[in-house]
Amino acid sequence: MNYKTGLVKDVKWVNEKDHICLLTVSGDFAGDAGQFYLLRAWEEEPFLSRPISIHDREDDLIRFLFQVKGRGTALLSQLKEGDPIRLLGPLGNGFPVKETYRNVAVIGGGIGTAPLYYLLKECKRKNVRADYYAGFKTEPYLWEQYEKVAESALIATESGAFGKKGFVTEILPQEKDYDAVYLCGPEIMMKNVAAVFSDSVPVYVSMEKRMACGIGACIGCTIKTVNGYQRVCKDGPVFLREDVIFDA
Amino acid sequence: MHKGLEVNLCGVTLKNPVIGASGTFGYGKEYEELYDISVMGAICSKGLTLHKKEGNSGIRTYETKGGLLNSVGLQNPGVDAFIETELDRMLSYDTVTIVNLGGGSLEEYLMGLEKLNKTKVPLIELNISCPNVKSGGMAFGIKSEVAYEVVKEAKKVSKKPLIVKLSPNAEDIVDMALSCEKAGADALSLVNTFKGMAIDIQKRKPIFDNVTAGFSGPAIKPIALRMVYEVKKAVSVPVVGIGGIVSAEDAIEFIMAGAEAVEIGSGNFMNPLLGKEIVENLEKWMNENGVSSLREIRGII
């Protein structure tokens, strides 16, 4: 874990309607799929840095895919090439991809698909066949890119504009044995999707909570689990679904 | 490290006046992953209670302009588990360990202190901002008479020096400080968080399950500084200044107002290297300003 400055290489809009931005930062930033960084491109205000998952990384750059929601993400979206940005990380545990897995399902909803690109790449690197299922409101983000690294890729949109009309639960296979399932998206979506898979399959869910320190020191980002309150930033963000007591 | 940074707090020497504040510095190990925390003058543990505490449900941290609200609810493993799993490692760092102790009743404080008596902890910070279960949840630190009782009894039991940590929500902070001093406090630290709140206007509900939460960060600094100034004018025991410190300059203000040392809380979230940077910049400031010891500027206001 490190706190260091990188230089913005590129910021571009991936989807203007949903305010989705792709930020590329130059520098040597470590990390595994499902881990995240706290991003800061300002001095004292906003007070806290913003947690964003690793979307992609190479030896000399790291990418973040994020949705502009409020002050912090708006500032991140306005960065220009060459601007400095401070990154704290890599943080959290990440998605465990065991070399023994042969078939896995990677399932995302909306901006929850952000960390799944790097996960799909990791699966490919480890020769784990990963089927990708994604649900969006109207249109997908960076679809071709995801399709390229996934074994197969299916899409559902609520509007029906792309793929099957409806929620991601409707494109999930009825009969397919997966060695593991990885989920990232709104809590209600993860809860519903997790219920589709039998108890014998490990289902990993990536949780979200407001964060202050990001490193496990303030105990401010806890979720309810069967083992009591656990910190999303340190004990997570990835948990086994049977451990999480969902709010939604 | 510059000798002039050295501080004597209740007979314990700190290499500099910069302390990681309770609840923001974990148990040291979290920041140790980022920098060598032996540069710190001292580190303060998360607030401990006699028994394990689960902490509060719902949202626990909420950013505001110039700071944050928190409602962690003193989640901690309890004094015994802390002594077993965290304390030795904390003591092994080349810095001073301060254990922050809270409680829901007088008995809990006293039993916690008895357990800590048997350890090598050099200093205890007694957090009296905790809700008193017996008086309907009103914190021990609101009424001077209540705080006086707790501190007096705590002093009878504790074999370690006690730094009593005051709540800025006290009815009268100077009277509170004087009461704690009279009860035997070896030092005072202030301030803890201010009672605040926030509302989700879309849901038309309070942000926090507990409705109110503790407010900290740069926004509270002027009030915290004023309180430290007024308290130090009234008491003779050392005072540790806390509240919104995010730079060496902020720390110097507190020292000029009379603080022996300072604690860095929420600032660690703004900049995870802040503790170390404040130590470095304090030293730099002294060199640039021809100050050879902090004693030269302490309490000059």
Ligand SMILES: Cc1cc2nc3c(=O)[nH]c(=O)nc-3n(C[C@H](O)[C@H](O)[C@H](O)COP(=O)(O)OP(=O)(O)OC[C@H]3O[C@@H](n4cnc5c(N)ncnc54)[C@H](O)[C@@H]3O)c2cc1C
């Ligand atoms: C581990 C983790 C990974 C994440 N990865 C991504 C990602 O890859 N792409 C992406 O678009 N978003 C991601 N998010 C959500 C993202 O952090 C928030 O959307 C963002 O912090 C909002 O900041 P803001 O300043 O735009 O909004 P504001 O509403 O102004 O933020 C105010 C405060 O609330 C916090 N906050 C608001 N919404 C959330 C939220 N949903 N989760 C956590 N904190 C929140 C902010 O961090 C800030 O402290 C992730 C969250 C977590 C916890």
Ligand SMILES: Cc1cc2nc3c(=O)[nH]c(=O)nc-3n(C[C@H](O)[C@H](O)[C@H](O)COP(=O)(O)O)c2cc1C
């Ligand atoms: C997330 C968080 C947790 C805290 N937990 C404790 C605690 O357990 N015990 C305590 O005495 N103070 C606790 N505090 C108060 C701080 O130690 C400090 O007194 C206060 O935040 C004011 O300083 P600051 O403005 O530098 O943050 C906590 C503060 C924060 C922000």
Ligand code: FES
């Ligand atoms: S954000 Fe501080 S413990 Fe997770």
